[in-house]
Amino acid sequence: MSKLSLSSYKKSHVTEVAKSLLGKCLHTKVDGQITAGFITEVEAYSGRNDRGSHAHNGKRSKRTEVMYGPPGYAYVYLCYGIHRMFNVVCNDVDMADAVLVRAIQPAIGVEEMMKRRNLKKISKRLTCGPGIVCQALGIELTENGTPLNGGRVWIAEKPWRRKEGLDFKSNAIEASPRIGIDYAGEDANLPWRYTIRGNDWVSA
């Protein structure tokens, strides 16, 4: 039930927000259908001193503007002309920090997600991968700038109307380098990708 407040996305460092989102449940309500999944894989991007970020070195543009706004808003953009990526804007105005959600473990609306993904069997292909997450949850570019305390996209401790969350020990968080940012130079080596150790619902 209780949605994370917008201030939940403000912490000492964007990597702290990223880790805190593991195990939380990401929901969308599209066309009256609620779909949701536990966050199992995230990446942190810092607006300062991180060449992996679209906003590195204080770069501002129409696309990155959302990241410079207050925490708790969706940053959705298109990659490779095909795939949508869902990020959560973190920390204070002008910080331009963001957390990319790369994979979820299905929790609500599995049938609907399978329909959106055009799959007949349940597998990692349902929800693992940043573009796949958006497709499964029905997140479109129009969700860019959406506040995460509203009724369209939100994150909560537990799935809607359920008592059971996804429990794991805090020492089960695994850190590794982020994916697909070779252009970021030595910043590509930063271990800012976080996964839940032992959970199979992560990208390859």
Add this chain to the structure above:
DNA sequence: GGCTTGATCCAG
């Protein structure tokens, strides 16, 4: 592994 695909960005 090779192709797809288009919004965004900056050089000219």
Add this chain to the structure above:
DNA sequence: TGGATCAAGCCG
């Protein structure tokens, strides 16, 4: 105004 670029995913 245009071409290079890109936080992937698909098929085989």
